[in-house]
Every structure is written in structure tokens, then in C-alpha cells.
Amino acid sequence: MSDHVVQIVQHLRPGGLECLVLDLTRRSRSRSTIISLEGTREEAINAWPRLREFSDRILFMEKPPGLVPRLAVSLARTLTAIGADVVHTHHVGPLIYGGAAARLAGIAKLIHTEHDAWHLDARRRRFIVRTAMRAFRHLLVADAPNVAGQMNLHLGFENIMVIPNGVDTNRFTPGNSRIARASLNLPLGVPMFGIAARLEHVKGVDILIDAMTEFPELHLAIAGDGSERESLIRRVDANGMAGRVHFLGRVDAMEDFYRALDRFCLSSRAEGLPLSLLEAQACGIPVIATNVGGVLDAMDPGSGFVAAKAEPAAVVNAIYGSLARIQVSNPRDFVMEHYSLDRMMIDYEELWHGNTPNQSSDMATA
Incomplete structure (x- = not known):
């Protein structure tokens, strides 16, 4: 396949959406480029060393804060210069700038994946997204049935294709808990729960910390960073939990993080279809999560x-409930059947190159 697929993201910082885009690029049979609207190459790679693997396939527009109309023109020139055939946008900023740039550059195939829908609760955001989708006529994809339903409810679009997120089940596999804990300097011989998330309000890490005060025998490992880190540390100290809550910051070997756990928890206030739930289950770890977004779709019911x-x-x-229940299924089997990276890649490759993946939901142009 010779088409040059360009994926456009807001930034390249560690996160579920960004990891998914990297996986799509790494596994694609097509020529692939990622364009980040924000940031610089040096800043991004220094903050996220995993990007070095993609250094010849990532570009940065170095967008300043705020609305920058001229960016669409610059982005269109970039798309033309690199010979883009397909433009695939992720989230709102790329939807607007990437959509305008693709049309200015005369690129016919324009795809947008929506990874969550909670932001559509705001009337102004709904107007902006609906207007952009109608103006640029993207092929619309949602990463979960719940997200597709919310897009239909808030935006009025029908027949949105659902392509569930997928994870690399060759990387995320069960492993030795003792070795994993040792690699992360986590204590042995204690029950270990964990959460992997940006330390921001929407991810609800504060909710999990408060809940853990009821379980003095449990330890909590927190992977991730963000603007709430210091306030969360103060919360832990105020709750008298400092000895059993472990802030790990950015963790590159996330497979070891999951293997170190007895349970993975996600206490988000809003989500799409969270990759972290799938990754943990692919490692054989049972999960606990708040009922938001596509969580129920991503959770092994057994x-x-x-x-x-x-x-x-x-x-x-x-x-x-999780501690008391008898586990009747293997969460890894659930991910292997429904959420493998291979399945997701097949669907996106078919969509990029002009075909509709073989599934029950239909695709529509907005």
C-alpha cells in the first residue's frame, strides 16, 4: 500500500490517545507520519523518550497558545510538501486545523476519530465540533459504542463507524509480579492496587486516594504526572497514607507496572474507551473502574x-466487591478476543485505503 497516511494530534505527551497513534504508525503497512500541532521535537523527545523510535516520522508545527488561523495554511503546505494522501485527525484541535488544511491541500480522504465525548456537554464545544465536521466532511469514527452514541445525541450525526481501541497483546502479557515490583522499587509482600493516568481532575485520582483510606492494608501505586501531583501528595499526607501510596511519575515500561499489581483501578470522572484498562487486563490483572464513557465495553464482565x-x-x-468476588474468567482472554491491536490495525488500514471495515456499524460522512 503506497498511500501516505498523516495522523494529526494536539501534542505528543504520554497519554492513551498518543500511545494509540504511535501504535498505529509503528504497525502500519503504509508510509506514515505524525504531526503534532503543539510543542517542539526536542521538548517532546526529552519528555517522552519513546518518541526516539519515531523521530523520522514526526513533525511539529510549534503552535502557540490560542486560536491561530494561519496555522491551517502552514499545515496545508506541510501536507503538500510531504505528499500526504490521507489525513487522520484525533480530538478537537486537529479536527479543525487538520480539516481545514486537508481541504486547502486538496486531500480527499479525511478521517476523524473521537476518543471521548464528555467535552461535548459544553454548548460552545458542540457548536465548534459540529460546524467543523459539517464543513470539512470527515469520515467519522468513534472508539466505543458509548462515544458514538454521545456524538449522535449531541451532534446529530448518524451511522458513525465504531473501531474499538486495541492494545499490543504481545507486549502486554502476564509476568512475574516480584520482578516487576523490584524494577519499580515497590514493596513486596503487600496487596498492591494501581492507577495509571494523567494527574488531572478529570482522571479522578483524588477519588481513588480517598477511597483507599478505607483499606489500610492496601498499597496504591500511581503512574503518571500532571498539574495535580503536589495537591495529591498533600492529600495523601493529610489522610495519613504516605507510607503506602507510591508516586512513580512517568513509567515507560508500563507492562511491568501492570504486572506489579493485584488490581488495576481507574476512578475517572470522564473517559472514552480507556487503553489502560485494556493493557492491564492483557497482563491478566482484574480491573475496577468508574462507570463512565466506554468503561463497561472495555471491562471483562467475569x-x-x-x-x-x-x-x-x-x-x-x-x-x-472485587475483593469478595470469585473470578470466573481471564481478563486477558477478553482483550485477545475483542481489543487486540491487530484487529484495530486491520480496520484502520481498510478505512485509510478506501474500504469500510466489515462490522455492523456503518460509516457516514458528516
Whole structure:
């Protein structure tokens, strides 16, 4: 396949969306480039060493803060210069700038994947997204049925294709817990729960910390960084939990992080279809998560446990339920069957090159 596929993201910082884009690029049979609207090459690679593998396939537009109309023209020139045939945007900023640039550059194939829908609760955001989708006529993809449903409800679009996120089940595999904990300097011989998330309000790490006060025997490992790190550390100290909550910062070997755990928890206030749940389950780890976004779609029903709301009391109940239940299935089998990276790659490759993946949901131009 000779088509040059260009994926456009807002930034290249560690996150589920960004990891998915890297996986798509790494596994694609097509010529592939990633364009980040924000940041510089040096800053991004220094902050996320994994990007070195992609250094010859990533470009940075170095967008300043705020609305920058001229960026669409610069981006169109870049797309023309590198010979882009397909433009695939992810999230709102790339939807707008990438959509305008693709049309200015005369690129016919324009695809947009929506990874969550909670931001559409805001009326202004709905207007902007709906206007961009209608103006640029993307092929629309959602990463979960729930996200597709919210796009239909808030934006009025129908027949949105659903391509579920996939994870690399060759990388994320069960492993030795003791070795994994040693590699992360986590204590042995204690029950270990964990969360991997940006340390921002939407991810609800504070909710999980508050819930864990009810379980003095449990330790909590936190992978990730963000603007709430210091306030979360203060919260842990105020709750008298400093000896059993472990802030790990950025973790590159995430497979070892999951292997170190007895349970993986996700206490988000909003989500799309979270990759971290799939990665943990691919490593054979049962999960606990709040019932937001596509969480129910991403959870093995025979081993996972859901918290009804994104609040500490509901998470406490879910932890009790998870600890008490008899596990009747292997979460890795669930991911292998429904959420493998290979399956996702087949669907996107077919979409990039002019075909509709063979699944029940239809694709529509907005």
C-alpha cells in the first residue's frame, strides 16, 4: 500500500490517545507520519523518550497558545510538501486545523476519530465540533459504542463507524509480579492496587486516594504526572497514607507496572474507551473502574468490577466487591478476543485505503 497516511494530534505527551497513534504508525503497512500541532521535537523527545523510535516520522508545527488561523495554511503546505494522501485527525484541535488544511491541500480522504465525548456537554464545544465536521466532511469514527452514541445525541450525526481501541497483546502479557515490583522499587509482600493516568481532575485520582483510606492494608501505586501531583501528595499526607501510596511519575515500561499489581483501578470522572484498562487486563490483572464513557465495553464482565459513580463511596463499594468476588474468567482472554491491536490495525488500514471495515456499524460522512 503506497498511500501516505498523516495522523494529526494536539501534542505528543504520554497519554492513551498518543500511545494509540504511535501504535498505529509503528504497525502500519503504509508510509506514515505524525504531526503534532503543539510543542517542539526536542521538548517532546526529552519528555517522552519513546518518541526516539519515531523521530523520522514526526513533525511539529510549534503552535502557540490560542486560536491561530494561519496555522491551517502552514499545515496545508506541510501536507503538500510531504505528499500526504490521507489525513487522520484525533480530538478537537486537529479536527479543525487538520480539516481545514486537508481541504486547502486538496486531500480527499479525511478521517476523524473521537476518543471521548464528555467535552461535548459544553454548548460552545458542540457548536465548534459540529460546524467543523459539517464543513470539512470527515469520515467519522468513534472508539466505543458509548462515544458514538454521545456524538449522535449531541451532534446529530448518524451511522458513525465504531473501531474499538486495541492494545499490543504481545507486549502486554502476564509476568512475574516480584520482578516487576523490584524494577519499580515497590514493596513486596503487600496487596498492591494501581492507577495509571494523567494527574488531572478529570482522571479522578483524588477519588481513588480517598477511597483507599478505607483499606489500610492496601498499597496504591500511581503512574503518571500532571498539574495535580503536589495537591495529591498533600492529600495523601493529610489522610495519613504516605507510607503506602507510591508516586512513580512517568513509567515507560508500563507492562511491568501492570504486572506489579493485584488490581488495576481507574476512578475517572470522564473517559472514552480507556487503553489502560485494556493493557492491564492483557497482563491478566482484574480491573475496577468508574462507570463512565466506554468503561463497561472495555471491562471483562467475569473479572472486572464497576463503581456506579465517580465518587469515593462508590469506589469503596467496588473495591469490596472485587475483593469478595470469585473470578470466573481471564481478563486477558477478553482483550485477545475483542481489543487486540491487530484487529484495530486491520480496520484502520481498510478505512485509510478506501474500504469500510466489515462490522455492523456503518460509516457516514458528516
